[in-house]
Amino acid sequence: MTDRLDRDALARRVAADIPDGAYVNLGIGAPTLVADHLPPGSEVILHTENGMLGMGPAPAPGDVDPDLINAGKLAVTELPGAAYFHHADSFGMMRGGHLDLCILGAFQVSQTGDLANWSTGAPDAIPAVGGAMDLAIGAKDVYVMTDLLTRGGESKLVESCTYPLTGVGCVTRVYTDRAVFDVTPDGFAVRELFGTTTLDELRELTGLTLTMVDEATTDEESR
Amino acid sequence: MIDKTVADLREAVAGIADGATVMVGGFGRAGQPVELIDALIDAGASELTIISNNAGGGDLGLARLIAEGRVRKVVCSFPRQTDSWHFDRAYREGRLELELVPQGNLAERIRAAGAGIGAFYSPTAVGTPLAEGKEHREIDGRTYLLEHPLRADVALIGGLRADRWGNVVYRRTARNFGPIMATAARTTVVQVDEIVPLGALDPEAIVTPGIFVDRVVAVGGRRWLRAGEFVGGVDLQGEPLAGSAADSAAADTVGGHR
Incomplete structure (x- = not known):
């Protein structure tokens, strides 16, 4: 299947939409790859909710600092201009609407922008939520980055989520391996198709009434 | 004269009773006061309620406290x-109770306790299973949940340096919950690498003012620092990489920070 983007290509695609100067939180997992594809010279400031702005890439193995980790508890580095702060300030940055963008993974996204990404609701699972719910409702924009289908072939874009919710009506855009979708008052609108993917194919895969984003009414600058 | 310095770890955790509520700083391994937790285990308190972001990993610190069966409830x-096998087992065997709180609400509930706030409305978790049973209120068209402060009998915190007045500075992302937990407990205990003379900490850079701190104890320097400078040579757990400077230093260091 050459018509789907792999994770790195998708991360590059997401990174291309992040404006210079944005304050961005990258969720644990695939979204962290976005950091590797930010345009050189752009000053996108990465926030990690355990208490840092100006987070840099992973260090060389000999330079791992146990006191300098990201929200995924992985070693990171400090860029010039970085700042540290405690947890209440860090989550105030989200909840208070100071963060421009958050990019999260998802189990499901509904056509009204509901997000499910913290629990599959399996009865024997140990529950853990971390900062997912705060991130979902805090940033000005919440983008989801995910494969369109689960490993079992089910659509992650759904009419309404069957998994426990993380946040209600919070997702504004979804980047998948087959297409980019905007969440609109009329449901999902396809913004961009990758490879040979067609709108009809997406309708079949998702079972949703999808439209194409009307380019004439899209004002990129207003975002 | 004020001297909040205590001589050793045993004295630092003295008086923590069975059934106490204990805040434990740290995010994962960063900032976790492992030496204070070890001392708490040695002191013998049980039936504890632990308030912390995580429930321990590996076999050290919070994980060991749970493994030793000292914890009744985790918030x-x-x-x-x-690597949270000790928590996972205790939880699955029904040996401890879990109150799951979204991270930002956890932080704000701790901050609220320290700041004397009666309760507050948060938008986090609205419409999710974690909203069940909470008071909902619409304010200016947005729905919020009523959240209550979280306070503790004791807070155990990991800092970098302190003075005898209890002023504390932290290191990088090891700061995490320290500054807010310090405000929210009846007794706040901080372990630091070293205690410096009064006046040695830059007043503009003090993160936790001593008013919030009751006891400070020095536990020795971290392996990845030499004279306060980062030298590396360790893994994420702070264990020396084979053949590194930290490895040779570890051989002749006794009681150093883990």
């Missing part, structure tokens, strides 16, 4: 980790 945001 945290993210207990599940690849």
Whole structure:
């Protein structure tokens, strides 16, 4: 299947939409790859909710600092201009609407922008939520980055989520391996198709009434 | 004269009773006051309620406290980790109770306790299973949940340096919950690498003013620092990489920070 983007290509695609100067939180997992594809010279400031702005890439193995980790508890580095702060300030940055963008993974996204990404609701699972719910409702924009289908072939874009919710009506855009979708008052609108993917194919895969984003009414600058 | 310095770890955790509520700083391993937790285990308190972001990983610190059966309840945001086997087992065997709190609500509830706030409305978790049973209120068209402060009998915190007045500075992302937990407990205990003379900490850079701190104890320097400078040579757990400077230093260091 050459018509789907792999994770790195998708991360590059997401990174291309992040404006210079944005304050961005990258969720644990695939979204962290976005950091590797930010345009050189752009000053996108990465926030990690355990208490840092100006987070840099992973260090060389000999330079791992146990006191300098990201929200995924992985070693990171400090860029010039970085700042540290405690947890209440860090989550105030989200909840208070100071963060421009958050990019999260998802189990499901509904056509009204509901997000499910913290629990599959399996009865024997140990529950853990971390900062997912705060991130979902805090940033000005919440983008989801995910494969369109689960490993079992089910659509992650759904009419309404069957998994426990993380946040209600919070997702504004979804980047998948087959297409980019905007969440609109009329449901999902396809913004961009990758490879040979067609709108009809997406309708079949998702079972949703999808439209194409009307380019004439899209004002990129207003975002 | 004020001197909040205590001589050793035993004295630092003295008086923590069975059934106490204990805040434990740290996010994962960063900032976790492992030496204070070890001392708490040695002191013998049990039936503890632990408020912390995680529920321990590996076999050290918080994980060992749980493994030793000292914990009755955990209030945290993210207990599940690849190496949280001690929590996982105790939880599955029904040996401890879990109150799961979204991370930002956890932080704000701790901050609220320290700041004398009666309760507050948060938008986090609205419409999710974690909203069940909470008072909902619409304010200016947005729905919020009523959240109550979280306070503790004791807070155990990991800092970098302190003076005898209890002023504390932290290191990088090891700061995490320290500054807010310090405000929210009846007795706040801080372990630091070193205690410096009064006046040696830059007043503009003090993160936790001594008014919030009751006891400070020095536990020795971290392996990845030499004279305060980062030298590396360790893994994420702070264990020396084979053949590194930290490895040779570890051989002749006794009681150093883990």
